[in-house]
Amino acid sequence: MRKIGLLRVVLLRGICAICVATILNLGFAQPPALAFTEQQKLVMEVWRIVNRAYLDETFNHQNWWFTREKVLKRPINTWGTAYEETQKMLQTLDDPYTRFLPPEQYQSLQTNTSGELLGVGLQIAKDDDNQYLRVIAPIEGSPAERAGLSPKDEITTINGISTQTFSLDEAAARMRGPAGTIVTLGIERMGTDSFEVNLTRERINLNPVFSELRSENNKKIGYIRLGQFNGNAVEDIHQALMTLEKQGSDGYILDLRNNPGGLLQAGIEIARFWLNESTIVYTVNRQGVLESFEAGTAALTQKPLVLLVNGGTASASEILAGALQDNHRAQLVGETTFGKGLIQSLFDLPHGSGLAVTVAKYETPEHHDINKLGITPDQIVTTESLTREQFSTPEDVQYQAAVKTLVRSLT
Structure with a gap:
């Protein structure tokens, strides 16, 4: 497995030579470090991280150095002002996923991905x-x-x-x-x-996993619903899968509907439960360099698998769905997925704040870029909005279609 370097936490979510040349040619001189306030240093650190890691090397077709200099000319003497100026600077990138997170928001995001939300x-x-x-x-x-x-x-x-x-x-x-x-x-x-x-x-x-062994058309079907790729998801899916294996499941339905994603690594680890020696996902940085995440030598089960997806299936969910579809490991049933193919990393900043930066995009094993396009299921089945209580019941036409698809593969 190869990972993008310099990234602390990856979310489903180098010095620019041109900028350096521009600085030298125009004769800009950086003031001594001691001339900066702590608040100005925060702005500079955000600028530096984006300059080094941001996916779009044109920075939304602007001179990123001039953007920094313009901000530093303003008085920045309070944390509130620093946060406001940093947010304005990042807004010039026109990327809703690259954003500054004040302390309260950063803590909330970390809590969310670890398994709890207020x-x-x-x-x-x-x-x-x-x-x-x-x-x-x-x-x-x-x-x-x-x-x-x-x-x-x-x-x-x-x-x-x-x-x-x-x-x-x-x-x-x-x-x-x-x-x-x-x-x-x-x-x-x-x-x-x-x-x-x-x-x-x-x-x-956030307890992301529900699982149950069901009898459908004289077949034992392991139904697993995954609600989010948070810090609990990998262990919970592993436990559910092992329990259903011991109960003698003939095949599986993995329900990813309305799963908005979460941690990239969780999506990769869960894909490894189902895949043998195959590519799970490619990530592409701003230099166009491909990195890949690979499955191991032995999946936890080789039994038939059907995935349920819809317009709320996003990010890490799409990585998992794309890996299983392109490797012909599972049939996808439902509606076209959301289409979020960008990867963000989180960076710690001073004073308890944080920074989310779009650092790469991902491609499925067959090199499909699904950003804003989504993944098309093998079998399209549309439905009206369902309540959670209606999921995987006789009223759920997508679930019923998935059952038929799975049973056919078992006969």
């Missing part, structure tokens, strides 16, 4: 051509899921304020708050009138 339980995105927020998926068991919010819903307002000018983190911060308090979201959904929903914030324990 809020309403929504994974959100913001498209380049759409100023409103879009729901990737509600988290299982969350207030948002119980209220019936669905993938592709648009959040137009938060507590009556338009979301058009919010960054992802600003929107997330407005939806977070003390447990028991209420946030009101304005929602637009295709085919229905706009409506508002009141959500009561709460502490959400």
